[in-house]
Each structure stands twice: as C-alpha cells, then as structure tokens.
Amino acid sequence: MHKMSISVTHNSTDQAEPQFSAERMVEVQRIINMFPEGKQKSALMRILHMAEEDFGGWLSVPTMNYVARLLDIQPIEVYEVATFYTMFNIEKPGKVVLEVCRTGPCMLVGSDQIIEHIEQKLDIKVGQTSADGMFTLKTAECLGACGYGPMLQCGKHYHEHLTPAKVDELLDTLRKEHSDK
Amino acid sequence: MGRKLLLEHANVPGIESFEVYRKNGGYRSVEKALKTMSPQNVVEEVQASGLRGRGGAGFPTGMKWSFLAKPEGVPRYLLCNADESEPGTFKDRYLMEKIPHLLIEGMIVSSYALGCNQSYIYIRGEYMWVLEIVEKAIAEAYANGFLGKNILGSGYDLDLAICPGGGAYICGEETALIESLEGKRGNPRIKPPFPAVKGLWGCPTVVNNVESIAAVVPIVNDGGAEYAKIGIGKSTGTKLISACGNLVKPGVYEIELGLSVEEFIYSDEWCGGIANGKKIKACVPGGSSVPILPANLITKTAEGTDRLMTYESLAEGGFATGSMLGSGGFIVFDEDQCIVRNTWNFARFYAHESCGQCSPCREGTGWMEKVLRRLEYGQGHMHDIDLLAEINKKIEGNTICPLGDAAAWPVAAAIRHFREEFEWHVTHPDEAVKRNFGIASNHMPLV
Amino acid sequence: MVKVIIDDIEVEVEPGTTILNAARQIGGDVVPPAMCYYSKLQGSGGKCRTCLVEVAAGSAADPRPMPKLVASCSTPVMDGMVVKNKTSERVYDNRAAVTEFLLINHPLDCPICDQAGECHLQDLGFEHGKEGTRYEEKRRTFDPIDIGDKIKLHMNRCILCYRCVYTANQLTDQRVHGVMHRGDHAEISTYIEKAIDNDFSGNVIDVCPVGALTDKTFRFKSRVWFLKPMEASCECTKCAGKAVVWMFGDEIYRVTGRKDKYGEIEDIDGKTAWICNECRFDKKDKTKWTIEGPRVINRHSVISQNQYLVDERLETKKLTGK
Numbered sequence: 002m003h004k005m006s007i008s009v010t011h012n013s014t015d016q017a018e019p020q021f022s023a024e025r026m027v028e029v030q031r032i033i034n035m036f037p038e039g040k041q042k043s044a045l046m047r048i049l050h051m052a053e054e055d056f057g058g059w060l061s062v063p064t065m066n067y068v069a070r071l072l073d074i075q076p077i078e079v080y081e082v083a084t085f086y087t088m089f090n091i092e093k094p095g096k097v098v099l100e101v102c103r104t105g106p107c108m109l110v111g112s113d114q115i116i117e118h119i120e121q122k123l124d125i126k127v128g129q130t131s132a133d134g135m136f137t138l139k140t141a142e143c144l145g146a147c148g149y150g151p152m153l154q155c156g157k158h159y160h161e162h163l164t165p166a167k168v169d170e171l172l173d174t175l176r177k178e179h180s181d182k
Numbered sequence: 183m184g185r186k187l188l189l190e191h192a193n194v195p196g197i198e199s200f201e202v203y204r205k206n207g208g209y210r211s212v213e214k215a216l217k218t219m220s221p222q223n224v225v226e227e228v229q230a231s232g233l234r235g236r237g238g239a240g241f242p243t244g245m246k247w248s249f250l251a252k253p254e255g256v257p258r259y260l261l262c263n264a265d266e267s268e269p270g271t272f273k274d275r276y277l278m279e280k281i282p283h284l285l286i287e288g289m290i291v292s293s294y295a296l297g298c299n300q301s302y303i304y305i306r307g308e309y310m311w312v313l314e315i316v317e318k319a320i321a322e323a324y325a326n327g328f329l330g331k332n333i334l335g336s337g338y339d340l341d342l343a344i345c346p347g348g349g350a351y352i353c354g355e356e357t358a359l360i361e362s363l364e365g366k367r368g369n370p371r372i373k374p375p376f377p378a379v380k381g382l383w384g385c386p387t388v389v390n391n392v393e394s395i396a397a398v399v400p401i402v403n404d405g406g407a408e409y410a411k412i413g414i415g416k417s418t419g420t421k422l423i424s425a426c427g428n429l430v431k432p433g434v435y436e437i438e439l440g441l442s443v444e445e446f447i448y449s450d451e452w453c454g455g456i457a458n459g460k461k462i463k464a465c466v467p468g469g470s471s472v473p474i475l476p477a478n479l480i481t482k483t484a485e486g487t488d489r490l491m492t493y494e495s496l497a498e499g500g501f502a503t504g505s506m507l508g509s510g511g512f513i514v515f516d517e518d519q520c521i522v523r524n525t526w527n528f529a530r531f532y533a534h535e536s537c538g539q540c541s542p543c544r545e546g547t548g549w550m551e552k553v554l555r556r557l558e559y560g561q562g563h564m565h566d567i568d569l570l571a572e573i574n575k576k577i578e579g580n581t582i583c584p585l586g587d588a589a590a591w592p593v594a595a596a597i598r599h600f601r602e603e604f605e606w607h608v609t610h611p612d613e614a615v616k617r618n619f620g621i622a623s624n625h626m627p628l629v
Numbered sequence: 630m631v632k633v634i635i636d637d638i639e640v641e642v643e644p645g646t647t648i649l650n651a652a653r654q655i656g657g658d659v660v661p662p663a664m665c666y667y668s669k670l671q672g673s674g675g676k677c678r679t680c681l682v683e684v685a686a687g688s689a690a691d692p693r694p695m696p697k698l699v700a701s702c703s704t705p706v707m708d709g710m711v712v713k714n715k716t717s718e719r720v721y722d723n724r725a726a727v728t729e730f731l732l733i734n735h736p737l738d739c740p741i742c743d744q745a746g747e748c749h750l751q752d753l754g755f756e757h758g759k760e761g762t763r764y765e766e767k768r769r770t771f772d773p774i775d776i777g778d779k780i781k782l783h784m785n786r787c788i789l790c791y792r793c794v795y796t797a798n799q800l801t802d803q804r805v806h807g808v809m810h811r812g813d814h815a816e817i818s819t820y821i822e823k824a825i826d827n828d829f830s831g832n833v834i835d836v837c838p839v840g841a842l843t844d845k846t847f848r849f850k851s852r853v854w855f856l857k858p859m860e861a862s863c864e865c866t867k868c869a870g871k872a873v874v875w876m877f878g879d880e881i882y883r884v885t886g887r888k889d890k891y892g893e894i895e896d897i898d899g900k901t902a903w904i905c906n907e908c909r910f911d912k913k914d915k916t917k918w919t920i921e922g923p924r925v926i927n928r929h930s931v932i933s934q935n936q937y938l939v940d941e942r943l944e945t946k947k948l949t950g951k
Binding site: 350367372374533534535536537538539540541542544545546547548549552553556569576579580581582 | 674675676677678679681696697698700703704705723726727729730731733734763764765766767769788789791808810811812813814815
Binding site: 035036037040042043044045046047049050072074078081082085086087088089103104105106108109110141142143144145146147148149150154157158159 | 257266267268269270271272275300302306307308309310311341343345346347348349350351362363364365366367368383424425426427428432433434466470511513515516519523524527528531534535537
C-alpha cells in the first residue's frame with residue numbers, strides 16, 4: 002500500500018537557500034553543457050540528485066527554488082518533477098536511508114522477511130525513521146537486482162544476497178560510519 | 183555451449199577500461215563503419231540481421247531506424263534506453279557494469295547510421311554507480327578520439343552524454359523517457375506523432391534498448407547475414423536472459439535464441455534447476471508484465487512441442503496458453519510460492535508506477551491492487567475474481583501507453599491459470615493469511 | 630479536404646482535423662463526450678479516455694480497422710476513415726468503464742457541490758454510468774484547500790484532466806500550480822502555500838469540467854439552476870468584457886465566461902473571450918454591466934428550467950438598446 006497522500010504544504014520558504022560549492026558549480030555547468038542552448042531544463046534530474054547529496058539528503062523547498070533559479074525555470078516545474086520521481090526525498094529522512102526492494106523476484110527469495118527483520122531491529126515500520134534519527138526504512142519497487150535478491154539500496158550502493166545476519170552487520174557498519182556526522 | 187556475441191569478453195579482467203577493451207577487439211566496428219561503410223550500409227546490415235528490439239516489444243530495430251524522419255537542417259537524436267526497470271530484468275545493468283565500452287561502441291556506430299551528432303544514454307537513477315562507470319568510459323572514448331569532432335579522421339562528429347532518471351518505471355516507455363530527458367514528469371506522450379517524427383525537443387528521435395545497441399557491434403563486425411544465422415526464424419542472434427526467482431543459479435546469461443526452455447532451466451550450464459530441490463510451479467518468462475505460465479506449459483506448448491527461447495515459441499498458444507519473450511526477465515516460482523501474493527505484488531508495482539495521466543490506468547491499477555490485497559489477506563469474495571478480470575479487460579488497450587496492458591496481463595493470466603488458488607483464498611481466509619510465509623503481520627496490513 | 634464517415638454520416642473536413650472535431654462539425658449525439666480535451670488549450674486531450682471511438686476503417690488507402698479504440702480528440706482523420714461512436718456497442722461498453730473509473734474515487738458529493746447542474750462528470754455519469762458501485766475500497770481523500778482568496782480546490786473531485794495546468798501555462802505569465810505526485814495519488818497543488826495571483830487565473834474555474842476548482846465568491850450561494858444566465862458586457866481594459874452574469878432577481882450571483890455547448894469559452898471576434906479576474910470576482914454590481922439578453926442554454930440542461938422565463942423588460946431593452 003502507498004502512503005496515504007496528503008497535500009504536502011511546506012511553510013519553510015523562509016529558510017535561506019543553500020548553495021553549491023564552487024567545485025560543484027563546475028560540475029553543474031558541465032551537466033548543463035551536455036544539452037543544446039536553451040535546453041538546460043534537461044539537466045534538472047541530475048542536478049536534483051546532486052542537490053540531495055549536498056543539502057542534507059532531501060529536497061527542501063528552498064533547495065528546489067535554488068535549483069529552479071540555477072536552471073532558469075519556474076519553481077513549480079521543479080516541485081512537479083521532484084514529487085513524481087520516487088528517488089527524491091521531499092521530507093527530511095534520517096541520516097541513512099535504507100530502501101529494500103519489495104517487488105516479485107525479490108519477494109520470491111525473501112524480501113518480506115528482510116523488511117520484517119529491519120522493522121524489528123530498528124523498532125520502526127516502513128516509512129518511519131528510527132528514534133535516534135539514524136535510519137529511515139523505505140521499500141522500493143524493482144531495483145534491477147532480481148537475480149541477487151533480497152537486496153537493499155543505501156545511497157549509491159546496492160547490498161545484495163541479504164540475510165538477517167548480513168543486515169545486522171550492515172546496520173552496525175552504517176551506524177559507525179554515520180554516528181559522528 | 184552457445185556463441186557469445188556480447189558477453190564474450192565480459193569477464194576479462196579490466197575490460198571496463200578502454201585499453202583492455204581495445205586489446206580485445208573493441209571499437210573495430212567503429213573503424214569498419216566510419217572508414218568503409220555509408221550510414222545506409224549500416225542500416226542495411228542491421229535490417230539484414232533481423233535484430234529485434236531487446237527492450238521487450240521485439241520490434242525489428244532496422245525497421246524502426248528506417249522510420250526516422252530526416253528533414254533538412256533539423257538535428258536527429260539517438261537515445262539509449264537504459265531505464266531498465268521491468269521486474270525480473272537486470273541484463274542491461276550487467277552489460278553496462280561489466281563492459282561499458284560495448285554500449286559506447288554501439289552508440290557510435292548506431293548514431294553514425296542514423297546521422298545523429300548528439301546522442302544520450304538515459305539510465306535509471308538507481309543505477310548511479312553504473313552511470314559513473316559508463317561516464318568514465320565515455321571520457322576514455324573522447325580521450326582516444328572515438329567521440330568528439332572528426333572521429334578517426336572520418337569527418338563524423340558525435341557527442342555522447344549519460345543522464346539519470348529519478349525512479350520511475352514509466353520512463354522506460356520511449357515518449358516518457360523523452361519527457362524525462364527534457365527535465366519533466368515522465369508522462370508518456372499521446373501518439374501520433376511518434377518519436378521518429380517528433381521526439382526529443384520536437385526533433386526526430388530513435389530510442390533503443392541497451393542490448394539492441396550493443397548488438398549492432400557484432401552485426402557490423404561480422405555482417406548482418408552472419409548474425410541472422412544464429413537463432414530460429416524471426417528470432418535471430420543472441421539474447422541476454424536475466425534469470426531470477428527460485429533457481430539454483432540465477433544470473434545473466436547470453437543464449438542463442440532457439441535454446442529449449444527445459445535446457446535453460448535445468449541444465450547445469452545455465453540455471454541449474456530449481457533451488458532447494460523443489461519443483462517448479464510457474465514461470466514468467468519475459469519480465470513481470472508478460473503472462474505467467476503454469477508448470478505444464480513452461481517446457482512444452484499446449485500442442486506438446488518443445489517450448490524454445492524464441493519470440494515465437496514462447497508466444498505460441500497466444501495468451502490462452504502462451505506468453506512472451508519480452509525483456510528476457512525470466513522469473514521462476516517454486517512449488518511453495520503463492521500466486522495470489524505474487525499477482526498482488528505485481529499489481530502493486532504497476533499501481534505504484536502508473537504516471538496517473540489517463541484514467542483507466544490511474545484508477546484501474548489502484549483498484550486491482552486493492553482488490554488483490556484483500557484477497558491475499560483473506561478478505562476477498564468470490565465475485566472479486568470476476569471483478570478483477572473485468573477491470574483488467576477495461577484497462578487493456580484503453581490507455582495512452584502500454585503500462586495499462588502491462589498491468590492487466592499478469593492479473594488476467596494468473597486468474598486464467600490459477601483460478602482455483604484465488605478461490606481457495608476466498609474459501610480459506612484464515613489459512614490464506616497464514617500461508618504468507620508466516621508473516622501475515624507484514625508491513626502491508628489492510629487499512 | 631478529406632471525407633470521413635462517423636456513425637454513417639459523411640462529413641468533409643480539413644486534413645489534420647481530429648475525429649472529435651469532425652464529429653463536432655456534424656453535431657448532435659454523434660459527438661463523443663470529452664472531459665479533458667479543450668479546443669482552446671493547446672496540448673490538451675488524450676487523458677480521460679471518455680472520447681474513445683472505434684475506427685472501423687483506417688482510411689481509403691488502408692481500410693483495415695484499428696485494433697484498439699482510439700481517443701477521438703487526438704487522432705487525426707484520414708480520407709475514407711469510418712468511425713463508430715454511438716453505433717458501436719464496444720464504445721459504449723468501454724465508455725461506461727471509463728466512467729466507472731472516473732467515479733470510483735469521486736466523492737459523489739453533488740448535493741453540496743457548486744458544479745452540480747453544469748458538471749460534465751455528472752452528465753457523463755447520467756449517460757454512461759451504472760447504477761450502484763462495485764468499488765468496496767476506501768476512497769482517496771484530500772482536504773479542500775484555498776488557492777488564493779478567490780479559488781477553492783476540492784482535489785477529491787478532480788479527474789486530473791490537466792486543463793487548469795494548460796490554462797495557467799497559456800494564459801498567465803507564471804504558473805504556480807501543477808500536478809504533484811503520480812498514479813492514483815497525483816494531485817493538483819501549488820505544493821507550497823501559494824495564491825494563484827494573475828489577472829486571468831480565474832479561468833481555471835471555467836475550464837474545470839468538475840467541481841474541483843470553484844469560485845469562492847459564489848460558493849454555496851445558490852444552485853446554478855435557480856439562477857438566470859444573462860449575456861452581459863462591460864468596458865474592461867484587461868479582457869473583452871463579454872461574460873455571462875448569473876442572476877437571481879436583480880442581483881448578480883456570479884460571473885463566468887461565455888461557454889458553448891461543449892463547455893468551452895466562445896470565440897468573440899476571432900479571439901477566445903477569456904474573462905479577467907476583475908470581471909469575474911469583483912463586478913457583482915448590475916450597474917457595471919450591460920445586460921444583452923438571456924443566454925441560450927441547452928434545453929435538456931437542468932439550468933434551462935429558468936431560461937424560458939425571459940424578463941420582458943430585458944427583451945425590450947435588448948431590442949431598443951435602452
């Protein structure tokens with residue numbers, strides 16, 4: 002089942018807009034240059050990925066407004082895109098987002114048990130963030146690792162052939178990696 | 183052992199680098215095409231090869247190329263569809279991860295054939311690390327003069343870039359892919375006009391799957407006629423099959439089309455049989471959207487002849503007793519699997535991935551998902567089964583894009599072949615709940 | 630010119646005309662219903678699927694039938710094409726299904742909906758809907774929200790025709806609302822709390838085929854069929870000032886654009902007579918308008934029940950210009 006959708010109404014427009022570093026701006030320009038003149042909107046998706054990476058793992062309204070300005074498009078065009086594609090977090094998640102594939106082929110090899118294991122381990126349900134703000138558990142539709150399931154995605158990385166023991170190990174590693182951040 | 187045209191060198195150490203790839207015969211097709219062939223020659227070779235689109239629809243690639251409009255002074259675009267998201271399919275990822283230069287080589291030759299000077303690879307956003315591998319390979323190809331201005335002194339220019347999606351199955355539909363590449367929501371366009379006339383930024387555009395483009399490399403190297411010698415009838419060449427589910431050895435295999443399904447599932451050279459010594463219950467041979475086959479129709483057709491891994495043989499018997507080769511996402515179910523749960527799972531996938539633009543798909547996929555969830559959790563009625571059949575008949579064919587059909591077919595086929603299992607869920611609600619691998623309390627309770 | 634046969638009636642149209650527009654040239658009940666297509670909005674159509682028709686012969690050159698039903702609003706005619714709309718059972722069957730799809734998540738709150746009486750979904754349901762519902766699931770719900778102080782958005786009623794999005798794109802200089810999310814959770818929204826603030830933004834109300842976008846200055850004031858629609862004009866610097874004022878006695882309850890029988894704003898002097906927000910929301914004083922006479926309303930419409938009680942004094946005024 003999907004999350005019951007409610008009108009997401011953010012009132013956080015008063016926050017200051019973030020800004021890419023000079024180094025990242027070079028990358029932004031490189032991406033815009035992939036497209037003919039006047040077609041800079043095509044760079045939107047990739048720049049949204051970058052913005053998520055640089056600005057706290059999610060797309061706040063000020064972040065989206067900033068991206069709109071970078072690409073000289075209307076903010077609404079960014080909101081429409083950011084809410085359409087499931088990879089973009091439009092609400093602030095925990096430090097680490099775990100996305101477990103729940104689709105058929107993974108289910109056949111036990112993704113349900115992995116999801117349940119993580120739920121118990123972190124004492125949260127799918128869609129929630131652990132009390133310490135460390136982990137957000139999500140489910141994802143087919144991530145293209147069907148032969149290597151059950152699996153989960155964390156950031157850019159795929160963790161495949163999962164077992165409850167491997168999940169425990171992974172959670173420990175991730176907790177250590179991110180605890181000082 | 184079948185011939186390997188795409189993955190022959192996939193396991194050579196360092197093959198992802200330009201140097202090793204080149205040493206193993208890489209980029210020969212670019213040299214051959216740009217130096218000795220006209221663009222039309224390349225198109226003719228592809229037509230002669232009988233190559234059919236490897237993304238799922240199986241439309242002849244050469245014919246698709248011949249539809250491309252070529253108005254004067256208007257740029258044309260070749261887009262590579264690497265938005266692999268059909269459940270059960272992970273072959274393109276394997277190819278790009280292992281041997282990225284093969285895709286780039288194919289893109290250069292195909293772009294040359296179509297007269298494109300700017301091409302894009304659209305890769306699903308989840309494959310960000312694959313994007314980085316391919317992007318690195320693109321940079322190497324530029325550095326070695328295979329991309330950019332005046333490639334190999336031929337006067338042909340080509341720029342190639344790779345762009346990520348953001349998590350949307352629908353962007354595998356070619357017009358949704360184009361919309362997404364334009365930085366918009368992935369809403370499929372209303373056709374006509376087709377992309378061959380009006381595609382990316384209103385210009386003529388061809389969209390091809392990763393594997394189709396990679397296959398152009400051996401076709402140009404060895405000639406279309408040589409390629410066509412492999413396979414049976416209109417199913418020529420080799421095909422990447424991504425096998426998954428309850429198999430001993432799931433993974434990506436390159437097969438010669440025409441291999442028998444029995445051999446593919448049970449031979450140790452391929453999948454090695456069903457995992458944990460169990461029996462096979464069903465098989466979805468071409469990605470989640472194609473009809474499911476019950477055990478008795480997997481290795482044999484309804485006529486009793488051997489079922490082969492070809493477009494035609496898998497489709498034999500139509501939707502009544504056959505299925506489709508589709509994208510080559512080969513999903514195998516062992517005897518313990520619950521068809522209702524799986525059908526619900528697929529229905530949930532399509533409901534989740536519907537773009538929401540046209541009403542039969544937006545409302546119908548969500549409706550089917552809810553009814554199936556009730557059935558799976560022991561709260562269904564007998565009339566729900568007919569209702570499902572009725573809903574999917576009204577989605578099928580009435581939508582803007584094929585996602586509606588893709589959502590309808592698996593439900594229709596599951597009811598056709600496993601009706602008694604659906605009925606059992608209605609008559610045995612308590613057991614039905616318990617049968618969900620003992621995790622009835624799982625994350626999807628009824629609301 | 631190309632010849633096309635729709636429901637056994639032949640019509641000659643310009644090449645490139647869509648089946649729907651060819652049918653509109655014939656008129657009457659040959660015309661398929663259209664919930665999302667709007668001829669004055671570029672790019673609209675193709676989404677709701679209520680206008681699906683059967684093509685029994687593709688063209689004179691290739692007379693094979695088309696395997697699927699096609700959206701008549703976005704399929705161009707070919708010379709010799711044979712189309713079946715009201716003569717096809719398959720069309721009716723599938724149109725009934727589309728109607729059912731559009732209604733499963735609809736709140737069916739017609740008794741408290743301002744659009745009742747002029748709602749295209751109501752008309753569609755009346756003609757193609759089935760009695761009762763087969764939908765046993767929970768309906769999708771949203772809270773009604775204000776888009777500025779003049780427009781109310783009831784997302785529950787929305788059928789996602791995208792007309793209001795095209796309107797904002799094509800009539801205003803900056804679009805601030807759009808479609809968020811996807812699938813059956815897609816919704817029209819401004820995302821952040823934001824008023825649609827533009828001289829022509831009120832036209833999203835006129836193009837909305839259902840009661841999703843309604844005029845807050847008219848909200849709950851009266852059922853439309855108790856009002857008398859009158860053609861009226863005014864001096865306006867922003868728009869052509871040609872509107873329909875909806876009156877009860879001497880009072881103007883609401884102002885809308887002049888809609889034709891397909892619910893589309895009419896062209897006046899070759900230009901679509903969209904009205905501006907000032908005319909729509911602020912000119913409720915009768916003295917600001919010149920009443921030209923009663924608006925012709927389809928006599929089958931519930932609104933027409935008051936239509937024939939024409940005020941004689943108004944008639945005189947129209948004739949004498951006083």
